Amino acid sequence: xxxxxxxxxxxxxxxxxxxxxxxxxxxxxxxxxxxxxxxxxxxxxxxxxxxxxxxxxxxxxxxxxxxxxxxxxxxxxxxxxxxxxxxxxxxxxxxxxxxxxxxxxxxxxxxxxxxxxxxxxxxxxxxxxxxxxxxxxxxxxxxxxxxxxxxxxxxxxxxxxxxxxxxxxxxxxxxxxxxxxxxxxxxxxxxxxxxxxxxxxxxxxxxx
Amino acid sequence: xxxxxxxxxxxxxxxxxxxxxxxxxxxxxxxxxxxxxxxxxxxxxxxxxxxxxxxxxxxxxxxxxxxxxxxxxxxxxxxxxxxxxxxxxxxxxxxxxxxxxxxxxxxxxxxxxxxxxxxxxxxxxxxxxxxxxxxxxxxxxxxxxxxxxxxxxxxxxxxxxxxxxxxxxxxxxxxxxxxxxxxxxxxxxxxxxxxxxxxxxxxxxxxx
DNA sequence: ATTACTTTGTGAACTTATTCACAAGCGTCA
DNA sequence: TGACGCTTGTGAATAAGTTCACAAAGTAAT
Numbered sequence: 387x388x389x390x391x392x393x394x395x396x397x398x399x400x401x402x403x404x405x406x407x408x409x410x411x412x413x414x415x416x417x418x419x420x421x422x423x424x425x426x427x428x429x430x431x432x433x434x435x436x437x438x439x440x441x442x443x444x445x446x447x448x449x450x451x452x453x454x455x456x457x458x459x460x461x462x463x464x465x466x467x468x469x470x471x472x473x474x475x476x477x478x479x480x481x482x483x484x485x486x487x488x489x490x491x492x493x494x495x496x497x498x499x500x501x502x503x504x505x506x507x508x509x510x511x512x513x514x515x516x517x518x519x520x521x522x523x524x525x526x527x528x529x530x531x532x533x534x535x536x537x538x539x540x541x542x543x544x545x546x547x548x549x550x551x552x553x554x555x556x557x558x559x560x561x562x563x564x565x566x567x568x569x570x571x572x573x574x575x576x577x578x579x580x581x582x583x584x585x586x587x588x589x590x591x592x593x594x
Numbered sequence: 595x596x597x598x599x600x601x602x603x604x605x606x607x608x609x610x611x612x613x614x615x616x617x618x619x620x621x622x623x624x625x626x627x628x629x630x631x632x633x634x635x636x637x638x639x640x641x642x643x644x645x646x647x648x649x650x651x652x653x654x655x656x657x658x659x660x661x662x663x664x665x666x667x668x669x670x671x672x673x674x675x676x677x678x679x680x681x682x683x684x685x686x687x688x689x690x691x692x693x694x695x696x697x698x699x700x701x702x703x704x705x706x707x708x709x710x711x712x713x714x715x716x717x718x719x720x721x722x723x724x725x726x727x728x729x730x731x732x733x734x735x736x737x738x739x740x741x742x743x744x745x746x747x748x749x750x751x752x753x754x755x756x757x758x759x760x761x762x763x764x765x766x767x768x769x770x771x772x773x774x775x776x777x778x779x780x781x782x783x784x785x786x787x788x789x790x791x792x793x794x795x796x797x798x799x800x801x802x
Numbered sequence: 803a804t805t806a807c808t809t810t811g812t813g814a815a816c817t818t819a820t821t822c823a824c825a826a827g828c829g830t831c832a
Numbered sequence: 833t834g835a836c837g838c839t840t841g842t843g844a845a846t847a848a849g850t851t852c853a854c855a856a857a858g859t860a861a862t
Contacts, residue, residue: 806860806861806862807858807859807860809857809858810856810857811855811856811857812853813852813853813854815850815853816852817848819847819849820846821845823842823844826840828837830836832833
């Protein structure tokens, strides 16, 4: 299969969330035009995105909402549970551990790690903060699919090295640094400063 | 000035954070090659990005770290303070209100709003949660530059309408819905579900 | 069964973004 | 001062992503 652009995957994700809304409203079919309207894109874009994975619609009618939802869930790999560990028991880590959105989508947070002695052993929800030094041996016993990294900038590089050593192939990075990882590890960055600066830029350069 | 792509702005933001690190290390100059290495891009990309705004380097030498930092801060509009209000006093809102990264970059959170009677009047840090119905009149008195929207999906559309009515031109959206706003309002979305699904997709489709 | 209407799927055209490649500028050292 | 090494800035080439536009395939109504 040809390489799929990140922007495409983001849109698929978006389409899925619209389909779920549409499904709740009880509608049975939806057109590429309607999906485009909801997602702020064009109908051609929607059809092109979907056509990368097959041909799911009916000409003259549109797409079956439950069928397309199911297909998208399959494409996005949401048909299974993913095991997630959180690295960094600070404020962001704490907020994430409590975040219900993870479990709703099949992402199970099964462990929290930190480097800081003071935090190790504390209980969070139903989890106990464990020392990051144990990550590699723990990972041998229970598979982790995704590591959520929420550590201070300075300790992040070291922490990520351990995550990679533990064989984890996907990282959701909240630390404000660029991670360097082998090619087979996928990283998604969530960087508040960057988003704010994007807004700041937009506000500063309007009408030029 | 020609239109600047969002991806470019993201990279500028990234370069700035590297420059700050470099500055702390006491280095005086940096080459496009070094910036590229830190940011996981190419030196040509770095130079192209910067050249959109002027010519800041010295051939044979590279860029002066403090000078380029300053230029980037200027370009990104970080030379001033921005007034920020948070809409939605739920968990994400709470975490954001406590987040120190805002203030560090000149983003002052000066108010929190919610629609829910039960939450109105509660104190958070040094702020009191106010009813969203007051947003428009408050905005007339104190200018808000940016609204951070962290409301449940269902109430978001109504809330955003009020934000727009209050004349706020930049929104950082944490709600898992696509906002519809006039063209002069800039929106940045932070959507955890989308990021997780991106990782899930990557894990499911490796080596194809 | 025919006609009118709708909407998909997809090559081709176009637009935007990235990378290449190199002349021109700057610093250093003899 | 001249030669060498390095790095920028930028047109030109390439690649990637989006939009156009239309044949093909379906529905619905008569």
